[in-house]
Amino acid sequence: MASTAPYGTWSSPIDATLAASHDGRPEFVGVVGEEVWWTAPRPAEGGRRTLVRRRADGTEESALPAPWNVRSRVMEYGGAPWAGAARPGTGPLVVFVHFDDQRMYAFEPDGGGTPRPLTPLSPVGGGLRWVDLRLHPERGEVWCVLEEFTGDGPTDLRRVIVAVPLDGSAAEDRAAVRELSDGAHRFVTGPELSPDGRRAAWIAWDHPRMPWDGTVVMVAEVTPGAPFGAARPLLGDLSAVGAAPGGTAAGGGAPGGGEAVAQVAWAPDGTLLYVSDATGWWNLWRADPTATPRAGDGAVPGTPLCPREEEFGGPLWRTGQRWCHPLESGLVAVLHGLGGNNLGILDPETGDLVDVAGPWTEWEPTLAVHGTRVIGVAASPRTGYEVVELDTCTGRARVIGAEHRDVVDPAYCPEPRARVFKGVDGREVHAHIHLPHSPDHTGPQGEAPPFVVWAHGGPTGRSPLVLDLEIAYFTSRGIGVAEVNYGGSTGYGRAYRDRLRGNWGVVDVEDCASVATALAEEGTADRARLAIRGGSAGGWTAAASLASTTVYACGTIIYPVLDLADWADGGTHDFESRYLDSLIGPLAEVPERYRDRAPVSRADRIRAPFLLLQGLEDPVCPPVQCERLLSAIAGRGVRHAYLTFAGEGHGFRRVETMVSALEAELSLYDQVFGLGRTDVPVLPLTT
Template identity: 70%
Template sequence: MVRTLPYGAWPSPVDAALAAAHGGQPEAVGFVGEEAWWTEPRPAEGGRRTLVRRTADGREVSVLPPPWNVRSRVMEYGGRPWAGAMRPEGPLVVFVHFADQRLYAYEPTAPDSRPRPLTPLSPVGGGLRWVDPRLHLERGEVWCVLEEFTGDGPTDVRRVPAAVPLDGSAAEDRDGVRELTDARHRFVTGPRLSPDGRRAAWLAWDHPRMPWDGTELLVAEVTGEGTLREPRTVAGGPEESIAQAEWAPDGSLLYVSDRTGWWNLYRDGTPLCPREEEFGGPLWKVGLQWFAPLDDGTVAVVHGRGAGRLGILDPVGGEVVDVAGPWTEFAATLAVHGSRVVAVGAGPRTAYEVVELDAATGHARVIGAAHEDPVDPAFYPEPRIRTFTGPGGREVHAHIHPPRHPEYAAPEGAPPPYVVWAHGGPTSRAPLVLDLEIAYFTSRGIGVAEVNYGGSTGYGRAYRDRLRGQWGVVDVEDCAAVALALADEGTADRDRLAVRGGSAGGWTAAASLTSTDVYACGTIVYPVLDLASWGSGGTHDFESQYLETLVGAYAEVPGRYFERSPVEHADRITVPFLLLQGLEDPICPPAQCERFLARLQGRRIPHAYLAFEGEGHGFRRAETMVRALEAELSLYAQVFGLNPPGIPTLELTE
């Protein structure tokens, strides 16, 4: 029997601790011999990431105990942090340890083996960092990307493809690291060797471009001594984004380019499957992989419009056969071995899990991080994919998660409160997957609307280019359009709308509160708040000139930086808000939050500021995630007049 209780008062088994325990996802899949390996989060262990192997008998074994943390800080967002190979005496892996960013080698089955450093420390700035390693046992080296700080400033940095000796001779000697090219480009990916070892290919780009604006695909011959000759550009440019490049077994070069307005797959310049959908995405992390060539000439691909499905592409006919199963979204990580394809997939009822596809038979199965429902799935939301109409008639894509509970319903005729979620990036996208943070709200009677506003990826270049010069306008308008449309149709309560977001989504949330009257409150998480300072040494090197495209060149439009910055208009906020910040965040430093709050003094606006020691950009510790989630729910409860049982009250100050 379904009982009646007001929205927000429904008891739910999806508590904050449960949501925190299921935060994060497997990443960086790979093969070590016949075995599939990947990295996996451990929120209860200080937020570290461990390396997991699936043994021949089907067991999942954590390769590295605490405090080892397999995670790179190159470009701050990191990227692929490990590589491995199987030798007669057992597996050898190299990995980046987060605490010191050194590259380590480890033989997990050798007696009394411990990780041994391959690279030195540096006292300069952020030191030496490594990402996207590839093992070349025949050369006795690891080829990867070296990020080297040359001073104490966040932009005092150079990046270059490099070779690190496996014998440990460079562990205390920076000169022992062999740079493969000069540092002519600001940003590079790891070099990929052709099957015959005679050529190397990698991607490069320079400020002020971001990799989704324009990149170059470089190819160079490899000398007998293992150095690279003068590279030549074979694809890409200032207005063409190459997202990934790999050599096929036959020696041809495959790459993903958006030259037609969609990231499509090419072989030596010839399109293999021209479609108005994406076969690539934004290169936020070095080593992301949307395709992987198989030995038989086919290609495993993650592709789609608005969602990434896993399929096998036959280049001869240009047809793609997608994997069958509950997974409707696959992450940008793939590995192949023979006819086996390993990927990370999820769906609206399934969290991210490691999936193996047999390309020969089409059979797919879960082999790691298997989803197990921690509560009755009746407490999960039933999301809807919708397209709304924004200003000027433009399309706005969103995922709507209505409140849902198997035992309770609200009084007849009462629309529920809704929270609009703005994703980060902003050149990113909200995937439609099971997220217990969303279920935390929906199972209590609060709806969630994830908005893939103009600028989001997955819908072609024209859609993501909508944000060029319009950050703080298009994203704010699109989120408001979805919120008001839900209210107008009776899906949401017009008087009980909230907005929340983290990073670039935190910017959108803050900008929404300072420039619209749509929302009754908001949650702002590790945000950008001050454009002028953030774009002039107030953030890391990778995004230090991002605003050139998002807002415009500061020298040309300084007024735009002032007019759109929430920190300059704190006096316009008239509703309560919650501000969450990691104190060790190099991307959106806490100084912006402090300036924002200082501008708010005397305004008597109820708010709370929670700053977390040991957290950076993106919360990783279970205790932090629990505190943040409960605080957010308490804010909505106080503003919307809800009564969620068992939630600590967040103290709001004025």
């Protein structure tokens, strides 16, 4: 029988080590012959990612031992880091990118050998990096995106589509890497080869646009042994064509709201499928690459295949993400939904869409197909991410890898609800509410629990409604969690996404505060015990909230953006170096916004205690951002703690780091909310 105890004081079997050990998810599934492969996290092994191989008989094994770490650093967020092909009689051939040196390696898992390098090292800047690998053994090559540094600065680089020979001749010779595209665009994705092998298609964009602002689909002719020929823009935001030297789109000012194509794929009949938000929603379209371009904009006309006010795509943070995949039958596997991703099978001729049956409510943008099978990665509020296979003939879906197993009684996990709140000016704000939940304890009658508002990163992203043991770590102790998909989040159409344009630090702060205040007003949360936490862009929102509102009693700020002017002036990596043009506005046009909204400029307004967590090898939000905030609050009497972690970058991956971070966060709430806990080390707060 459950005992009555004050919220926030409950005991729980979900400790920080348990939560940290199950952090991460399978990613980048692929089919190699009859086998399914994917990358998987290993938090207890220094945070590396391994390649997992599921053989045809169902056995599952790690194909690469430590210290091999399958992860690319292209655009720092990486992307598809491996590819494989079956070879009758000799076993599979796999190519992958090793995180530590960013070289590409070839590996024959059944040959008894070790991985052999295919690409060279470079002493210039961040070196040579590879991503979105496409293995073409019949051509003796791997096609992929090369990110090549040309100097020591974070933006001294170029990106180009290349062919890497499989014979190892480029292992020590950069000149042996054959360039396929002309480098006219700052950003490119890996090339999709048409069924007849005659054309390649890819997505490109340039500064100051982000890929969700506007992209163009490029198509070129393929000639064996030669660069792509007759490359031309086919469709998308053709205003992005004509980049100036250095990879900046023609025209000044903030990036406009053009058409953003998130993915392209060839259908079996040679037409091109693409995911475009031309209607304000990412929907699936089809175009004939040989059609006559339209008069006026020069784009090839496209046909929507299933027009809906739903999202069939998402933000292209990592090259190699897939929201759709054609099958040999002509049907198309698609991910779609409103505020979440469901897996469905679309008939492009009729527009009929049938969703897969099963408990999964969220599918990751990684899909592979083999015959009539579709393989993806999915989760639910009761299960973590699993590798799932759908048989399109029978409609049956089953877990085939990384199967969820309850490491704790599910009764200790929350039962989240998706809710819509009214924000400033009556605008809708989407959020997931995780109430305190435990089979052992209930709160006192009439007492409202403490609540922590979680602001997701991105900020162009969203929080999925899935099982998260980090959230359960708090809710099972009697602390509620509200994940806010504030204006600017994806999953709700372009108009919702564009709310943040020019308003970062305003709309996100207001929406989080609206949810927190509403929960307090309805009695769901204790008004005096509200906190905010977030990482990366969420760290910005947390810090900006402490500097501009009095809603929160404390906050947890994790690898944040804090100084906008520095971040925009060479203080971050190339991919996001012009992100603030859309989030804030061009620096030259609105310098006062960069000054007035930055938490380092408003440190004198911060009164609430806070915890600052930072990886020392973070190239996206370097430690100097945190150091400037600490200097700005020095001597102001604000209680705070600053924890740094050697070997960690942007996003913590090691068990020991995540344990320290979680326990420190709980200790902060314990001290500020007066909980009286004794099960975590006391976090020293200084002034």
